[in-house]
Amino acid sequence: MTVGIKLNYEVKDLALAAQGSQRIEWAGREMPVLKQIRQRFAQDRPLAGIRISACCHVTTETANLAIALKAGGADAVLIASNPLSTQDDVAAALVVDHGIAVFALKGEDTATYLRHVATALDHQPEIIIDDGSDVVATMIKERPELLTRLIGTTEETTTGIARLKAMLQGGVLTFPAIAVNDSETKHFFDNRYGTGQSTLDGVIRATNILLAGRVVVVAGYGWCGKGTASRARGMGARVIVTEINPVCALEATMDGFEVLPMAEAARVGDIFITVTGNKHVINREHFLAMKDGAIVCNSGHFDIEIDLVALGELSRDKRTVRPFVEEYILEDKSIMVLGQGRLINLAAAEGHPAAVMDMSFANQALAVEYLVIERGKLAPGIYNLPAYLDEQIAQLKLAAMGIQIDTLTPQQIHYMNSWDEGTS
Numbered sequence: 024m025t026v027g028i029k030l031n032y033e034v035k036d037l038a039l040a041a042q043g044s045q046r047i048e049w050a051g052r053e054m055p056v057l058k059q060i061r062q063r064f065a066q067d068r069p070l071a072g073i074r075i076s077a078c079c080h081v082t083t084e085t086a087n088l089a090i091a092l093k094a095g096g097a098d099a100v101l102i103a104s105n106p107l108s109t110q111d112d113v114a115a116a117l118v119v120d121h122g123i124a125v126f127a128l129k130g131e132d133t134a135t136y137l138r139h140v141a142t143a144l145d146h147q148p149e150i151i152i153d154d155g156s157d158v159v160a161t162m163i164k165e166r167p168e169l170l171t172r173l174i175g176t177t178e179e180t181t182t183g184i185a186r187l188k189a190m191l192q193g194g195v196l197t198f199p200a201i202a203v204n205d206s207e208t209k210h211f212f213d214n215r216y217g218t219g220q221s222t223l224d225g226v227i228r229a230t231n232i233l234l235a236g237r238v239v240v241v242a243g244y245g246w247c248g249k250g251t252a253s254r255a256r257g258m259g260a261r262v263i264v265t266e267i268n269p270v271c272a273l274e275a276t277m278d279g280f281e282v283l284p285m286a287e288a289a290r291v292g293d294i295f296i297t298v299t300g301n302k303h304v305i306n307r308e309h310f311l312a313m314k315d316g317a318i319v320c321n322s323g324h325f326d327i328e329i330d331l332v333a334l335g336e337l338s339r340d341k342r343t344v345r346p347f348v349e350e351y352i353l354e355d356k357s358i359m360v361l362g363q364g365r366l367i368n369l370a371a372a373e374g375h376p377a378a379v380m381d382m383s384f385a386n387q388a389l390a391v392e393y394l395v396i397e398r399g400k401l402a403p404g405i406y407n408l409p410a411y412l413d414e415q416i417a418q419l420k421l422a423a424m425g426i427q428i429d430t431l432t433p434q435q436i437h438y439m440n441s442w443d444e445g446t447s
């Protein structure tokens with residue numbers, strides 16, 4: 024469909040725009056760092072004419088990023104990075120009130136999702152902002168002729184960076200990619216506090232269950248798992264962690280969590296949350312061991328962590344019992360699956376709160392600007408955003424929060440840079 028002279032889009036209902044704009048503004052209040060970047064972008068126009076295809080969850084926070092990119096002069100197209108995470112009112116508001124081309128519908132099927140990925144590529148992007156690396160992978164596999172005009176890409180997630188590393192290993196990564204997830208001001212906050220809070224928000228909105236006194240099994244103790252486990256404990260749950268990494272398992276143990284193999288945890292858990300980034304972390308054997316009424320959900324990037332095919336095979340029936348809750352009926356029990364095994368925090372809730380996305384998307388905006396500044400100078404590879412920019416984001420966030428810190432004295436700087444002072 025076309026709006027105005029040439030804006031193409033595919034959203035659910037343009038009449039939702041007013042509500043979407045109000046919500047985008049609300050999120051913007053919590054995003055002071057991105058706001059400052061947007062204001063500078065509007066003045067300096069560092070992205071003038073740059074074609075950007077962004078594949079992100081279409082939320083109020085992403086809308087603020089898209090608006091900042093447009094203020095910087097970018098010609099941006101936005102598609103959804105997950106079939107269930109789109110906020111339809113936000114998509115409408117971006118089209119109607121901001122003239123940004125959006126292709127995203129909450130609940131879109133896989134064919135529609137892939138068609139939107141193709142649309143993002145039809146835009147012939149010079150920069151791709153990816154969340155999970157689907158657009159980049161599709162460009163390499165299906166549209167390699169577009170690689171020549173690509174300045175570079177940015178990646179939001181741990182999962183997407185793992186895919187970029189595999190591309191590098193496989194010799195197909197022919198452009199610079201900025202690993203936004205690896206900035207300290209991204210994963211320390213978004214992955215931990217963002218995922219921690221929004222995952223439980225999704226579980227609670229979907230089920231309205233009391234967490235206090237329940238056994239919550241968290242699969243994976245990376246940054247997202249740490250956040251989820253700590254927030255679940257904070258709400259009174261008894262938390263069990265499962266891991267495959269000995270260091271992470273040790274860390275979980277010393278953080279005071281019980282660590283068990285999933286086969287054992289499956290027998291005692293009331294609520295299972297996967298955040299591993301890996302496949303079939305909950306499998307047939309685990310479903311067979313679970314209690315009647317066990318609740319299973321995923322907060323990792325892709326819907327592959329829970330083997331729903333196996334669960335389907337074990338079930339004699341399935342029904343939707345609440346929005347985002349499907350009851351799989353086995354011979355001797357029911358198992359409840361939330362959000363079709365897709366990211367529960369974005370399927371049933373609104374994703375991470377704006378205050379953490381402020382830093383994540385400040386990183387994205389600065390990463391895009393960095394790629395433009397360094398155009399033609401970065402060899403193919405995976406880069407972190409330079410540390411001085413990461414630190415700048417932390418400084419701006421602290422200032423916005425009204426928090427002051429100390430500075431090193433000249434003597435301290437000297438001490439830090441010398442080796443000859445020891446025991447006095």
Ligand code: ADE
Pocket residue numbers: 079080081082083084085217373374375376377380
């Ligand atoms: N990923 C997790 N939470 C998000 C949000 N609120 N917006 C965009 N991407 C997200």
